[in-house]
Structure formats: structure tokens, C-alpha cells
Amino acid sequence: MAQHIRHSKPSGPIASFVTLLLASGVLTGCAVGPDYEKPFAAVPSTWSSAGKQNPAQQPQLAQWWRRLNDPLLNDLIEEAVAGNLDVAAAKAKIREARASYKQAGGALLPSVSGSGTGARVRTGATNGSDANTNSQFQSGLDASWELDLFGANRRSVEAARYGVKAADQELRSTLLTLVGDVAANYVELRGYQAQLALARRTASSQRETAALTNNKFKAGASSAVDVANASGQAASTEADIPQLEAERAAAVHRLSILLGRAPGDLAARLDRPAPIPRPGWPVAVGVPANILLSRPDVRVAEWDYAQSTARIGQAEAARYPSISLTGDIYTSGTRLGDLGKSSTISWSFGPSLTIPIFNGGQLKAAVEVAQAERDQYFIAYRSAVLTALEDVENAIVSLSQERIRAAKLAQSAKHYRDAASLAQSLYRTGTQSFLDLLEAQRSLYTAEEALIQSQVSIATDYIALNKALGGGWSGEVDSSQPVIVDTNMGPHALPPAARYQPL
Numbered sequence: 001m002a003q004h005i006r007h008s009k010p011s012g013p014i015a016s017f018v019t020l021l022l023a024s025g026v027l028t029g030c031a032v033g034p035d036y037e038k039p040f041a042a043v044p045s046t047w048s049s050a051g052k053q054n055p056a057q058q059p060q061l062a063q064w065w066r067r068l069n070d071p072l073l074n075d076l077i078e079e080a081v082a083g084n085l086d087v088a089a090a091k092a093k094i095r096e097a098r099a100s101y102k103q104a105g106g107a108l109l110p111s112v113s114g115s116g117t118g119a120r121v122r123t124g125a126t127n128g129s130d131a132n133t134n135s136q137f138q139s140g141l142d143a144s145w146e147l148d149l150f151g152a153n154r155r156s157v158e159a160a161r162y163g164v165k166a167a168d169q170e171l172r173s174t175l176l177t178l179v180g181d182v183a184a185n186y187v188e189l190r191g192y193q194a195q196l197a198l199a200r201r202t203a204s205s206q207r208e209t210a211a212l213t214n215n216k217f218k219a220g221a222s223s224a225v226d227v228a229n230a231s232g233q234a235a236s237t238e239a240d241i242p243q244l245e246a247e248r249a250a251a252v253h254r255l256s257i258l259l260g261r262a263p264g265d266l267a268a269r270l271d272r273p274a275p276i277p278r279p280g281w282p283v284a285v286g287v288p289a290n291i292l293l294s295r296p297d298v299r300v301a302e303w304d305y306a307q308s309t310a311r312i313g314q315a316e317a318a319r320y321p322s323i324s325l326t327g328d329i330y331t332s333g334t335r336l337g338d339l340g341k342s343s344t345i346s347w348s349f350g351p352s353l354t355i356p357i358f359n360g361g362q363l364k365a366a367v368e369v370a371q372a373e374r375d376q377y378f379i380a381y382r383s384a385v386l387t388a389l390e391d392v393e394n395a396i397v398s399l400s401q402e403r404i405r406a407a408k409l410a411q412s413a414k415h416y417r418d419a420a421s422l423a424q425s426l427y428r429t430g431t432q433s434f435l436d437l438l439e440a441q442r443s444l445y446t447a448e449e450a451l452i453q454s455q456v457s458i459a460t461d462y463i464a465l466n467k468a469l470g471g472g473w474s475g476e477v478d479s480s481q482p483v484i485v486d487t488n489m490g491p492h493a494l495p496p497a498a499r500y501q502p503l
Contacts, residue, residue, distance in 0.1 A: 031151025032320065033313025036162075036306045039378060041385045043288040049396040050285050057284040061294060061471035065183050068277035068459065072270075073186050076255065080182045081473050083260030087178060090171040091479035097167035101160040107153040110145035110325075140330030147324065152317030159310035166303035171479065172296035176472030178258065183463045185254050186277070191456035192248035193273040195449060199240045202445045206234035209424070209441065213434060226434040233438060237445065276455045279462040285396060285469065291388045294470030301384040305377040308370070315370040319363045321355045391468035399461035406454040413451045416444040 046056060060067075066074055081087060116139040123132045148154060210230035216222035252270050253263035292298055327349035356363060423440040426432035 030149065031154055031313055031317070033151070033155060033316040034309055036158075036309040039302065039305060039381055041292060041382065043292070043385065043389065045287065045289075047285055047288060047393060047396060049393050049400070051400065054283055054285045054396055054400070056287055059284045059286045059290065059294075059466075059469050059471070061466065061469060062474040064466040064471045065179060065463075067280045068183070068462075069280070070186075070274070070277045072274070073183060073277060076186060076259065076266075077179055077182050077473075080178055080259045081175060081475075081477070084174075084178050084258060085260050086174050087171070087477075088260075088483055090167075090174040091477070092483065094164070094167045094171055094479040095482065097160070097164045101157070101164050104153070104157045104160040107146070107156065108148060110143055112141060112143045114141050115139065135335065136332065137335065138330060138332040140328055142326075142328045144324055144326045146322065149323060150317040150320040152314055152322075155310045155313035155317065159307045159314065162303045162307035162310060166300050166307065169296045169299040169303060171477060172472055173300060175477070176296055176467060176470065179472050180463050180467040182255065182258050183277075184460055185251050185258065187456055187459040187463070189248060189251035189255065189270060190274055190276045191452060192244055192251060194276060194452045194455075196241060196244045196248065197273060198445070198448055198452065199237055199244060202441070202448075203234055203237040203241070206230070206237055206441060209427075209437065210234050212428070221430060222434065229434065229438055233442065276452070277459050278455070279459060283399070283462065283465060285392065285465070288389055288392070291392065291468075291470055292385065295384075295388045296470065296472065298381070298384045298388055301377070301381040305374070305381045308374040308377040312367065312370040312374055315363070315367040318366065319356060321353060323354075324352050326350065326352055388468065388470075392465070395461060395465035395468045399458065399465055402454060402457045402461050406451065406458055409447065409451040409454050413444070413447040416440070416447045420444040 047054070050056060065077055116137075118135070118137045121134050121136055123134070146153065210227070210233075213222050213226050213230040217224060217227050249267075252267055255270070256263050256266045259266070327347070329345070329347040331345045333344065420437075420440040420443075423432055423437045427434060427437040
């Protein structure tokens, strides 16, 4: 014979409590406000400035600076990543964002706090009775839990999570800028050293010409005007040397600062001249859609937009009712040892409901503020994409055109070099005027100087192209270690400097 068991339904306060928990379990899966959707960005299918010299293959952005074939530059970049102060600040921002995320997540959990009091109470004498002195002790626990029915706290957690992603990309953006700055300043340094060598070499040759002209003048084969012009040209070239020395020193100082060191720390290490780095060819630029993932500034703008979207939900949830479960339990006695045993115990538990009724439109206005901020971040994202596209297009054009210019300048310098050599020989034999020699030497110096500057521009444009494509430091960066490690966080006496002192 089958046995039928009848389950009794809870009634009274217990039924209400169970019903509340079931309802909260359903509602806590809800959230108000818009959900984040990845923004669409219209980008062209190809780069308009890319030609056969810039194939649309996937760009090799990992450690792109190594294709400049300069071991010292490789070492400087690694040291900069480890010691740069902007990188250290970006790491601290990541730790701040992660801590904020943990803090926001804590609001989803119940909070519990304990308390305890102790007092001596004296009751005064009345109507001839004697005064009494008693001890009273009390301890208890308070607990509360916001049910987050409409997702205000979960939207806060969502916004904080996007904040962590944005901070990670901010670090990548800082590293991208750092690597590019180290490489660019290093190239400029080598360019200044090449110009210094050219100026010294040219000035020495011009001084020899001035001495030759002076000897001819003494022999009656030249004029005092030629002597003055020869000496003036040599002095003019020598005048370029102090300015180039100052610019060379400034590049060394800047490199030292980028590495997180004192300005003069790298002077001895970089004093020996070296060739201007030359990039390898061809340079793959990929397709425009790649920058949506490779450019950290675009990713930062995307996560800022996502964070602002979540904040709309936070503001919207404030317009809805909120329910919290609160409870407490207390025990009191006349002796400390009686607590929890022969003492009075009291407790309470129940929900609390808060309903916004009238606030002068402040809550609705707060939603509109959040929506307007979201729109601004969306526009900033679109602007970041357009800026990235512009950076790449400009870098492609600059690099390709500078290579053409450098080839022409190399031809120009070769011809002027031949002309100056021939003019020097003819002047020595007396078959050419000094003015022709003077013009040939001046033209050669200008052409060789322009060629050096063009070689620097090629390397600089190559660096700018890789930065525009999103090439930066691709290795691991440990952001978990704080710069300052606090070792005395517990209770301790204040140092004299922290105490109040009359001014």
C-alpha cells in the first residue's frame, strides 16, 4: 500500500522570509541600464598610401626595434622598461584598478561587524535607600546584506572590471611611447655624432685650404680677399660644432631620464660614435582593421566607453527600490564571564525597504549625466580610431618619400664630393679660381649634412610607423610589486613629525 506524505507549508514570519529569499534569488539575476556592446568602427580595407614596398602582410610588431640591428639600442630599451618612472606609475595604476575591482566586488557580499561595551553604573540613593554600583557588559554581532535587486552593485563591479582592462592597456600605451622615444632619441644621438664628425672633418679640410690660400697670397698668387673668405668659411663650419655638441648632450640626457637615471649616467656609455641605425626592408603594414586590436590607445578608449556604459546602469538602479536584510544578536550581563552563558540574549532579523519617492528629478538627471558621459567616451573611441588611421597613413607616406629623398641626396653628395675633389686639385695647380673651390666645398658640406639628416629621418619614420601600427613592448611586465613596501602597518607610536605641534 502506497504511503502518501503531506508536506506542510510554512506560515507566518517564516513563510514571508522564505518568499523574500526566493524572490531575491530571481531578481538578483536582473540589472537595469544598457548592456555594453563592442562598438563598430568603419575602417578601410587597405592603406591608401601603402605600395609594393609596404606589403599588406601581418606586421611584425614584436620587438620591431631589433630590426634596426643595434645591440646597444636593444639593451637600452630593456633597461628603460625596467627603470622608467612613467612605466612604474602605470603599474601603480593597475594595482589601484585591481584593488578598486576587489572593493566593488565586496559590496555583493554580506557585511558582519562585532561590538562590545563595558561600563560601571552607579545608581543614586532615593528615599533613604543606599546607592548601588554595578557592572554592565554587552557584546553582539551586526549583519547586513543588500540584495542588489536591480544590479547597482553588479554594474559597479562591471565598471571596475573594465577599469582594470583600461589600466592594463594604459601600461601598454606607456610602454609603446617609451620604446619609441628611446629608439628615436638614440637615432638622433647617432645623427648628431655623424654631423659632428662631418663638421670637424670639413672644418679641418677648410683650414688646410685657408693655409694653402695664405701661402699663395704670400707668393703673390692669391689675394687677401681669398684668404679672408677661406678663413671665414672654416670659422663658419667650426661654429656649428658647439650647437651640435649641445644637441648631442641633450639627447644623452634625455635617454638617461627615459631609463630612470640621472641625466649624465649614460654619457660615457654613449660617447663612442656608432652608425645611424638603418631599418630592414620591406616593412609590412597589414590592414587597417589590425589597429583596433594592436593600438593600446584605441583599446583604452574602448574600455573607457565600456566602463561609462556600466555606470549608466548604476545611476538607473538608484531610481528603483532597494532591499537589505539586516540582523543583530546581543548578549549582556553584569560580569564579563556571564556573556553567552547566564546573560540576557536579544536578537532581531528582517528586511528593510527603501523606495525613492521624490527627489526633485536628481536621480533621473544623474542617469542623463551618465548617458552624456557615455556618448563622449564613444566619440572619443571613434576619434582614437581615426587618429590611429591618420598616424599610420602619415608614417607610410613619410617613410616612403624620405627613402626616395635619401637616394637623391646620396647622388647629390657623391657628385659634390667629386666636384670638390676636382676643384681642390685644380686650385692647387692654379687653373681654377678660389671662388669655385669655395662654392664646391660649401655645397659638399650642405649636401652631406642633408644626407645625414635624411638617414636620421628614415630611421625616425620607421620608428613612427611601428608606433602607429601599435608596436611596443610585447614581453611580460610584473605590475604586482609596489614601489614602496610598508613594513609597519600595525599599531605603533606616531613619529614626532606626525604629531600635532603648534605652528
